[in-house]
Amino acid sequence: MMRRASTGVHALCIGLMLTACAGRPEGVLKPVTSGSLSPAASTVTMLVATSRKPSGDPGTLFSGERSPMLSLTDIAISIPPGRASGTVQWPRKLPADPAKDFAVIRARSLSIPEARTWLHAYDNDGHVLVFVHGFNNRYEDSVFRFGQIVHDSGAKVAPILFTWPSRASVFDYNYDKESTNFSRTALERSLKALVDDASVKDVTVMAHSMGTWLAMESLRQLAIREGRIPAKIHNVILASPDLDVDVFARQWTELGPEKPKFTIFVSQDDRALAVSRMISGDVARVGQIDPSKEPYRGKLEQAGITVIDLTKVKTEDNLHHGKFAESPEIVQLIGSRLIGGQKLTDSNVSLGESIGAVVAGTVNTVGKVAATTVSTPITMIEGRSRPAESSEIGTILKEGPEEQP
Template identity: 50%
Template sequence: MTRSSGTLTFRAARMLALVAACAASMSLTGCARPEGVLIPVAVGAEVAADKVDMLVATTRAPSETAGVVFSGERGDSLSFANIVVSIPPNRATGSIQWPAQVPGDPARDFVVTQVDPLSRQQVLPWFQKLPGNKRRVLVFVHGFNTPFDAAVFRFAQFIHDTRSNLVPVLFSWPSRGRVTSYVYDRESTNFSRSDLAYVLAAAARSPHVDEVVVLAHSMGAWLAVEALRQLALQDGRIPPKITNVILASPDLDIDVFERQVQEMGPKRPTMTIFVSRNDHALSLSRTLAGDVQRVGAVDLTNPAYAARLEQGDGVTVLDLTALQGGDALNHSKFATQPDMVRLIGDQLVAGQPISDGASGAAGAVDVVGGAVGAVVTAPIQVFRADVAQSTH
């Protein structure tokens, strides 16, 4: 073994141990998670719980285990379901209260009250039954190491805590929910690309949908960007109703991302990217990917990376490195850090780009363009490609 390959193996092992330890720590602090938490539970009127009614589209295989619904294996076709999650009162913003045992207690735990399989023909009526004249849809694509129940509860938590008025649609791809299954999960995103493209195009074509926002986390960002690129290549452009794409801690090779954005063409949605230089999960991903920089951990103080981002018209990057709180890995601040949750919610409700409200969410903000090399002291640093270009 060469010295360089030995160093890479050591770094990978060290990062894998760190991520596994952090994941175990988060699991222990949130209590052990039993299997089968998606068994429907009746919630009485005496429980002051809120509900999130979501549409689920998934390429996972159905599970025969009660309360699991969909496994981490790959399914034969795209499946749909209507799932309603009950959110307990008196919980911290950004947190998920997992049941200690099955069935959960709706007074203190996240539980589901309804799990109904849907055919493709039933999806359109699901949109029709929703209240409101202007229907804005939020399609969420989860990340690596995410079992189906975790995807459902995380999205329900995010929708509830942001208080957004968007219609929640979860796209769940086959993840085995294990840190050691990185390559399997990565291939599962490729397996699911055409199905996500179908879901996005179908939502955009629906007369009952006025706007589509895409929120993708971690490895799910690769899947989301690939699906959008596929739509652009096959149809000549991305559907105009898809107005905004939010990439949270994207596990994306920066070289590949540049090419993906170029191939989407000029008529593409605005993009907002959340990055953090101390994202431990993406440090592991970078090691596994041949030491190529991940977009979600890009260093905006490095002029070389900033110059590359300047080429992406309509791309805004929010650096959350200095923002305190959230998860132990600094990988899910978009959903777990209370200031970010409120910021995203306020902007989604208003139908505005996320960066427009950054200064009101977490104190001071640096908007950087030509002065990318300056020392970063603000909780959120904002990089706008159009601002950078205008300073030259």
């Protein structure tokens, strides 16, 4: 087991370094001059809240170290035309060329009152999306990835990024994990400020990888402090959650009886989560479960949790860990349906049919796609019965099949 874990960690490190670092200059956050902007480019504006320590460098803004003070920044990104959906066009040299690259056109520090003004001025019909990134992310990594998600999803939301102190090194897994713990209260208070704002109608929390731990812990703290999850938090989307299945079951229970709508993206071929499992006591990760098998299927269905299996979806991600963001169809699904709080079913087309058709590219000729048919591009479970009691959901993931990957 130790030899297998060591080999797996080594492979993960090589894969992550090749994926994360190839061809990327540092310091891309220094705004380009207005004269270099491309008239054909699109602009994404976001509010960034962070528990990172300021770097003092306008090209990076924040480091991977921790700060007890929450910092707020208004950032605008130019998205180049002709880019393939699901991709981030990193500059190969600086300054960035807005005709070909993602480029920052504004980065402005905000006070709390100024952040409220930013929120109130955003044309979003009261919808807010809060994104929490995962392990091994620089500040600029999370900014550009979130910009890509917002742009490609087409969601009409006020985009708010919460970025926590990651040292962006595959050898600092434990530091990053402790940084999520360090940031729990900062994210909780940010969510509370949003739901207390009269201009906000609803909030969607979307988290990826290790960021799902931070999101669940902050929601749990908020539920305990307030007596329930605030009603304005309508949706929680967990993508490739790096969560111990037993811990997630306990977190779920402690959210209380009235919960947001949960959607979880999983993939059994997620290599990053396979290594995470090896170094975490060989306990299955939520992001790798097979939702078509019992006891997961029945328990998740009882709880009303929607699980979308992306195992058969192909992207350029060698680790199969970022499919939710790199698949154009899934990003559009998130923006058009999930963030808006819409059910992914209607009177004619079931969720399995509609998502299977979207991913297969057969939207106009929807065919039957059984939820339990693993040969289809997507396997889905949607809760259709009554919500489970807290004691029921506590056993959702504890009795997983022995053949977990």
